[in-house]
Amino acid sequence: MSSLVFLVPLALLLGAAGLGAFLWSLRSGQYDDLDGAAERILIDDDQE
Amino acid sequence: MSCCAPGVEAAAGMAAVASPEEIRLASRELGGGLRQTDLSVPAMHCAACIQTVERTLGRLPGVENARVNLSTRRASVKWRGEAAPPMIAALEKAGYQAHLFEAEEDKVDPELSRLIRALGVAGFCSMNIMLLSVSVWSGADAETRQAFHWISAALALPCLLYSGRVFFASAFAALKGGRTNMDVPISIGISLAFGLSLYDTLHHGEHAYFDAATTLVFFLLIGRTLDHVMREKARAAVRGLVRLSPRGAMVERPDGSRDYLPVAEIEPGMRVLLAAGERVPIDGTVAEGVSDLDCAIATGESDPRRVEQGATVRAGTLNLTGPLTVVASARAQESFLAEMVRLMEAAEGGRARYRRLADRAAQLYSPVVHATALLTFIGWMLATGDWHRAIGVAIAVLIITCPCALGLAVPIVQVIAARRLFENGIMVKDGSGIERLASVDAAAFDKTGTLTLGRPRLLGSDRYDPETLTLAAALAVHSRHPLSQALAAAGAGLALTSSRFTDIVEHPGLGIEARQGDTLYRLGRAGWALSGEGEPAEGTVLSRDGRLLSAFAFEDTVRPGGREAVRKLQDAGLAVEILSGDREPVVADVAARFGIDASAGELLPADKVGRLQELARQGRRVLMVGDGLNDAPALASAYVSMAPATAADIGRNAADFVFLHESLDAVPTAYAVAREAGRLVKQNFGLAISYNAIALPIAIAGFVTPLVAAIAMSLSSVIVVANALRLRAGKPAKAARGRQTGRAVGGGNPLVAAR
Numbered sequence: 016m017s018s019l020v021f022l023v024p025l026a027l028l029l030g031a032a033g034l035g036a037f038l039w040s041l042r043s044g045q046y047d048d049l050d051g052a053a054e055r056i057l058i059d060d061d062q063e
Numbered sequence: 064m065s066c067c068a069p070g071v072e073a074a075a076g077m078a079a080v081a082s083p084e085e086i087r088l089a090s091r092e093l094g095g096g097l098r099q100t101d102l103s104v105p106a107m108h109c110a111a112c113i114q115t116v117e118r119t120l121g122r123l124p125g126v127e128n129a130r131v132n133l134s135t136r137r138a139s140v141k142w143r144g145e146a147a148p149p150m151i152a153a154l155e156k157a158g159y160q161a162h163l164f165e166a167e168e169d170k171v172d173p174e175l176s177r178l179i180r181a182l183g184v185a186g187f188c189s190m191n192i193m194l195l196s197v198s199v200w201s202g203a204d205a206e207t208r209q210a211f212h213w214i215s216a217a218l219a220l221p222c223l224l225y226s227g228r229v230f231f232a233s234a235f236a237a238l239k240g241g242r243t244n245m246d247v248p249i250s251i252g253i254s255l256a257f258g259l260s261l262y263d264t265l266h267h268g269e270h271a272y273f274d275a276a277t278t279l280v281f282f283l284l285i286g287r288t289l290d291h292v293m294r295e296k297a298r299a300a301v302r303g304l305v306r307l308s309p310r311g312a313m314v315e316r317p318d319g320s321r322d323y324l325p326v327a328e329i330e331p332g333m334r335v336l337l338a339a340g341e342r343v344p345i346d347g348t349v350a351e352g353v354s355d356l357d358c359a360i361a362t363g364e365s366d367p368r369r370v371e372q373g374a375t376v377r378a379g380t381l382n383l384t385g386p387l388t389v390v391a392s393a394r395a396q397e398s399f400l401a402e403m404v405r406l407m408e409a410a411e412g413g414r415a416r417y418r419r420l421a422d423r424a425a426q427l428y429s430p431v432v433h434a435t436a437l438l439t440f441i442g443w444m445l446a447t448g449d450w451h452r453a454i455g456v457a458i459a460v461l462i463i464t465c466p467c468a469l470g471l472a473v474p475i476v477q478v479i480a481a482r483r484l485f486e487n488g489i490m491v492k493d494g495s496g497i498e499r500l501a502s503v504d505a506a507a508f509d510k511t512g513t514l515t516l517g518r519p520r521l522l523g524s525d526r527y528d529p530e531t532l533t534l535a536a537a538l539a540v541h542s543r544h545p546l547s548q549a550l551a552a553a554g555a556g557l558a559l560t561s562s563r564f565t566d567i568v569e570h571p572g573l574g575i576e577a578r579q580g581d582t583l584y585r586l587g588r589a590g591w592a593l594s595g596e597g598e599p600a601e602g603t604v605l606s607r608d609g610r611l612l613s614a615f616a617f618e619d620t621v622r623p624g625g626r627e628a629v630r631k632l633q634d635a636g637l638a639v640e641i642l643s644g645d646r647e648p649v650v651a652d653v654a655a656r657f658g659i660d661a662s663a664g665e666l667l668p669a670d671k672v673g674r675l676q677e678l679a680r681q682g683r684r685v686l687m688v689g690d691g692l693n694d695a696p697a698l699a700s701a702y703v704s705m706a707p708a709t710a711a712d713i714g715r716n717a718a719d720f721v722f723l724h725e726s727l728d729a730v731p732t733a734y735a736v737a738r739e740a741g742r743l744v745k746q747n748f749g750l751a752i753s754y755n756a757i758a759l760p761i762a763i764a765g766f767v768t769p770l771v772a773a774i775a776m777s778l779s780s781v782i783v784v785a786n787a788l789r790l791r792a793g794k795p796a797k798a799a800r801g802r803q804t805g806r807a808v809g810g811g812n813p814l815v816a817a818r
Contacts, residue, residue: 019207019210023195023214026191026194027191027214027218030187030190030191031187033187034183034184034187037183038180038183041176041179041180041183042176047132047134048132048133048134048135049134050133050134051113051131051132051133051134054109054110054113054133055110055113056110057110058110058113058114
């Protein structure tokens with residue numbers, strides 16, 4: 016029982032951090048162009 | 064989304080290229096002299112495309128920044144300066160067809176991000192609660208259980224308030240309008256489950272249904288989000304199509320100065336300058352110039368019309384061969400296009416009355432469930448006198464019957480059906496369109512642009528002397544006139560040998576002439592090309608020094624797969640007919656070629672609507688397939704409607720379905736998918752009802768624990784989703800996929816491209 020006192024809040028905190036990260040990435044437009052992100056990795060930056 | 068393909072190119076081939084003035088007019092002011100223009104570039108599909116497009120645009124003078132979005136096949140360009148950089152021309156040179164995209168429609172979809180945020184919160188809460196619940200089910204001692212129930216309650220509250228709002232808002236709106244929909248029993252179920260669990264937690268009860276309530280919200284939100292994503296994708300694809308109506312036009316002032324004005328600011332009496340290849344923006348009369356007009360989109364006529372001074376022209380027609388000066392006779396709000404919009408608004412109604420299947424099911428379902436719960440409560444009250452126990456069982460009844468399966472039954476099938484249609488190049492604007500399409504018993508087709516492509520084709524090209532045909536094709540290459548392009552296409556297979564012409568001149572409305580040494584060749588109207596008497600004065604001919612070399616006959620190209628499509632619909636028991644604005648004999652001829660018995664020609668837009676309303680009065684449910692401006696009111700008034708991607712803008716917006724590929728096979732495919740989707744929805748309802756028939760007695764008997772409720776609910780949802788996945792119609796989409804990935808080649812004919 017005593018371990019639960021900090022393990023459960025810790026688990027919830029980590030989960031909430033994940034949720035926060037998801038909402039942040041959503042807001043900053045990281046899901047706007049999923050196809051483009053997959054293809055852009057193939058572009059060499061140093062050509063120009 | 065790889066919907067870039069053939070249909071879009073065909074549309075691009077027909078549209079006029081936007082002038083710098085039009086680009087400027089369509090751009091968005093960002094402040095500080097910076098402007099943004101959004102371009103739709105349907106042919107982009109890989110990293111190299113991204114790079115080419117971004118570099119091509121980035122190198123143009125005045126361009127600050129160009130960024131490609133590959134998912135939506137769009138490029139947004141930020142630029143400075145007075146005149147817009149030649150973006151479309153530069154992209155064309157780099158091998159990409161591009162057209163302007165409506166900037167004002169390109170707002171981030173607030174509904175989608177709201178749904179996704181709600182889904183994220185619901186997922187977080189329900190999963191954590193489920194984790195805690197598993198410990199409770201596996202036998203946590205009373206103290207731990209109590210602690211876990213409190214944590215669960217704390218997690219369930221934001222889930223309900225934030226994510227549940229989607230359902231509460233919709234249920235409230237329905238109740239306020241005096242109706243019920245599926246969200247009403249859902250809302251009642253989850254709020255009661257939460258309320259009872261909170262009460263039990265306060266009183267150290269053994270059971271709490273927080274997991275059931277939040278998981279339900281999570282599952283239903285997944286269905287709803289998928290549904291929304293699918294429809295939004297289809298809408299974006301339709302919005303990305305070429306806009307056919309011009310945004311503005313070059314106006315010549317009395318003092319000779321020229322201004323590019325938005326269509327809405329053009330007043331009657333203004334002189335509008337139209338180059339060849341531009342669309343007529345407003346109704347008017349020709350003041351100067353001779354040209355041919357393509358009226359296919361506006362009136363359904365398949366043959367180009369020759370216009371000269373004094374002729375009236377209608378908004379929406381395409382100026383083909385020569386420059387024209389048109390004096391506006393009406394404002395944009397009063398022109399042909401606006402008249403169509405008014406007719407459309409008047410015609411709508413039949414569709415607005417349609418009630419969705421899920422709502423009709425909810426209407427039957429909610430009273431039954433709520434009455435059962437009430438009876439259970441009364442029964443337990445009478446039997447035991449323990450009101451807490453009675454309420455507990457009654458709420459368990461509500462939770463177990465809470466329409467998780469019912470709530471998913473319709474949307475999940477429609478999501479999969481929409482996806483299947485999408486793979487076949489068919490965009491669905493609205494889920495109810497699939498429901499309506501499944502129940503049609505008649506189909507009405509427009510002719511020009513729908514059954515046919517509105518592109519003439521040389522009749523029996525092997526009947527002509529190859530040498531003559533080569534000559535004609537070599538001349539025809541120099542003209543934009545559809546008949547010339549048909550000739551050029553017919554001659555494309557032949558070797559263009561020594562046909563060297565000099566002094567090539569196109570006479571708008573008449574034809575094209577050229578010299579070869581001393582010989583004068585003319586290709587065009589018989590009356591103009593031939594000098595001698597007793598020769599035919601009608602038709603299209605090739606002449607040498609005024610003497611007839613050959614006369615050419617054309618027919619409208621039948622849309623590929625057209626005959627098979629019509630036969631499939633007839634085999635399925637649909638009554639097929641043609642409603643066209645073209646001349647009677649042409650319509651009758653096409654009807655005979657398609658094996659359609661009923662046809663009507665020379666119909667005005669209002670006549671088409673009238674015919675559809677007459678059919679509706681007879682109790683028929685009509686699928687209308689059409690593309691022109693003159694079809695738009697009919698598309699809006701039909702029970703369900705489809706339009707090709709090449710259709711006029713308002714027609715596309717009025718239709719429930721838009722198909723991107725050239726083949727008319729899209730119509731029977733969509734019908735087959737809709738029919739099967741309808742069948743699966745019925746099966747899903749059956750499954751949900753039989754699940755209730757089993758679960759309800761257990762709930763009424765008071766045997767439902769949170770564990771049983773969780774298992775029963777997930778099981779029924781999984782079964783419903785699995786059943787929806789069985790949708791087979793339209794499955795072998797390999798051919799379509801192959802075409803989608805194929806690199807887009809510029810529209811028009813290969814000869815022009817080769818030159």
